[in-house]
Amino acid sequence: MAEIASIPETHRDLIEARGVAVLSTVGSDGYPQSTALWYMVDGDVVRTSLHRTRQKFFNMVQHPKATLFVLDPANPYRTLEIRADVTFDDDDDQSFLVRLLAHYGQTLETFPAPADNRVVLTLTPHHVVTYGDAPD
Numbered sequence: 001m002a003e004i005a006s007i008p009e010t011h012r013d014l015i016e017a018r019g020v021a022v023l024s025t026v027g028s029d030g031y032p033q034s035t036a037l038w039y040m041v042d043g044d045v046v047r048t049s050l051h052r053t054r055q056k057f058f059n060m061v062q063h064p065k066a067t068l069f070v071l072d073p074a075n076p077y078r079t080l081e082i083r084a085d086v087t088f089d090d091d092d093d094q095s096f097l098v099r100l101l102a103h104y105g106q107t108l109e110t111f112p113a114p115a116d117n118r119v120v121l122t123l124t125p126h127h128v129v130t131y132g133d134a135p136d
Helices: 009-016 055-062 095-103
Strands: 021-026 032-037 040-042 045-051 065-071 079-090 118-131
Touching: 009 040, 009 079, 021 055, 032 055, 040 095, 045 055, 045 079, 045 095, 055 065, 055 079, 055 118, 065 118
Parallel strands: none
Antiparallel strands: 021 032, 021 065, 040 045, 045 118, 065 079, 079 118
């Protein structure tokens, strides 16, 4: 695995906020596949929860790299792109999912997707691209 790239302070607010990011993976046909999802920063990495039956999970098992793209909702010309190496951990007890949902003010009872059969996806930044200035 390559050296971890850091997320600059000028754009760290975007990854620390409760927002929606676009995760892009490479499908078996070589074409990109993108999906919107929740995430949370955890030190130098970004994590999210995935269901094992989703296409994005299969894509990253075959090609363990992905890009997470965050758009500043207050300024669409300010963005953060994290090109990352991917690893998975089991979340059989749903402990990470519970943390992620709490970050977004939700619970297992209010989560509108399957809560079973999940993994923790860890995105370790390999290259970070920022655009736009930090807010005043």
